[in-house]
Amino acid sequence: MGERVIRWGIAGPGRIAESEASDFPLVPDAELLAVGSRSAERAQAFATRHAIPRAYGSYRDLVDDPDLDAIYIATPHPQHLAIARAAIRRGKAVLVEKTFTATVAGAEELRDLARSEGVFAMEAMWTRFLPAYVSIRKLIKDGAIGEARQVQADLGVDRPFDPTDRAYDRLQGGGAMLDLGVYLVSLAQHILGVPDTITATGSLAPTGVDQEFGLLLGYDDGRAATLLGSIRNASPGTARIVGSEGWIDLPARFHHPSAITLSRCGREPQTLDQTPLGHGYPHQFIAVNELLRSGATESPIMPLDDTVAVQKILNAGCEQLGVHHREDETVEV
Ligand SMILES: NC(=O)c1ccc[n+]([C@@H]2O[C@H](COP(=O)([O-])OP(=O)(O)OC[C@H]3O[C@@H](n4cnc5c(N)ncnc54)[C@H](OP(=O)(O)O)[C@@H]3O)[C@@H](O)[C@H]2O)c1
Incomplete structure (x- = not known):
């Protein structure tokens, strides 16, 4: 049955x-x-x-x-x-x-x-549920790269400016940080936890939403994440998780990869097939x-406390760039 x-x-x-x-x-x-x-x-x-x-x-x-x-x-x-x-x-x-x-x-x-x-x-x-991320969690838990200390990742798309496009419209929560930064920040938060410091730089589109950003997440014990996002220009969309004894590369696009590569100090890199179902x-x-x-x-993989922690980082980054998001309470429901 x-x-x-x-x-x-x-x-x-x-x-x-x-x-x-x-x-x-x-x-x-x-x-x-x-x-x-x-x-x-x-x-x-x-x-x-x-x-x-x-x-x-x-x-x-x-x-x-x-x-x-x-x-x-x-x-x-x-x-x-x-x-x-x-x-x-x-x-x-x-x-x-x-x-x-x-x-x-x-x-x-x-x-x-x-x-x-x-x-x-x-x-x-959806990223956290893909076979690649199931494997990453297991590799880290098993100590394959030692202690995870750093995350570096980028995600950029060439989205032509259009003030009515969701990505550029303030009323639709536009901007690179919420649209693409969420993948970068969610990865960093998943691996490293909640940061102690958040530092953002970037630029705004004519509609006042952020069109590109750099985000540095700092941890008081020296761990860090460097994250780059843009809706103004394309970028490879790769990520790397660096540990005390090796690193894991997530090839483009890192938020839905079909393989990952494990590099352990003193050993040949090992690429693991991680094909998802359908488009993932x-x-x-x-x-x-x-x-x-x-x-x-x-x-337990995407708990609400993680979601709130990620949201805090994204909105703090937006605020530093001068972008203040609002909820739409006019939705008829
Ligand atoms: N998981 C992923 O890979 C992925 C990829 C892209 C986007 N997303 C997320 O999915 C969400 C939607 O993105 P999308 O690119 O699919 O957007 P979209 O193509 O613009 O579609 C959004 C839909 O929301 C409805 N809607 C309800 N209230 C609206 C309002 N006030 N203004 C505009 N639309 C409204 C519209 O349907 P009606 O007008 O028919 O009601 C519209 O078809 C975003 O939160 C985005 O971050 C996720």
Whole structure:
């Protein structure tokens, strides 16, 4: 007999929702039952493309569907909070796209609400669930590189300036820090923990959002992370975790690699194949489904305290660059 089927809804039929829905058939014992949009036409078009049985022309109707176990929220960052809050209050598990919210207060509110309601909530940091990252955690735990001391990583995309594009629009939480920095900071936080100091430099686009940044995370014991991000120009998108006895290279793009290379002092480098399922998105759904079946309300791999810690670093970096994000409380839900 198969596992209990987990029934999912998607909020926000945009670009990432398309990719996740395309990978969803690779998630066992799960059904993509519904999609919600501000527009009935967009919801129906998405539902037709992905053979989703129910299409709702409002986010309220989606979170009200009594047959849904979980909702994957794929709206822009400032539009996560209101939908996630409404879903949690209706007892629905939530998987919330990164960045989790636009502000630290929003992230803390969702964390506290999920805990007080006893409802599952997780940031959709799919990277942490990929085979490459499962192996990295095991290698570090087994002492393959000694003590992890440094992380260096970059992530840049050449996104032509367009004030209406989510990446450049303040009202959609635009900017390189929240969009791409979240991968860099989440990696550093996962490996090194919460930093003692945060130092950001960078420049702003004409819309006032950060278009490029350098971030130095410092730890009082001398550990450090150097992170570079940009929506103004492309960069390789590689990462390296350096330990006291070796290092691990994550080739481009480091947030969804299909191989990693382990270099141990005095030995030949060793490349390990880490091919993910599909485009890599099924792994986080598989993990959440297992947690929901077990009755868990948080993931030990992507706990809400990590999400809040990452959000604090991102928003501190933004503030240093003069970018002040706000949540969108006008979302109808
Ligand atoms: N995991 C990944 O690899 C990955 C990749 C890209 C993006 N993301 C994350 O996914 C989220 C969405 O990014 P995206 O690139 O998919 O965005 P997008 O293409 O602009 O789509 C966002 C969707 O959100 C809905 N929405 C609801 N309220 C909105 C508002 N006030 N303004 C604009 N759209 C609104 C829109 O659907 P309706 O208008 O139909 O309601 C729209 O289709 C972001 O948080 C982003 O960081 C993750």
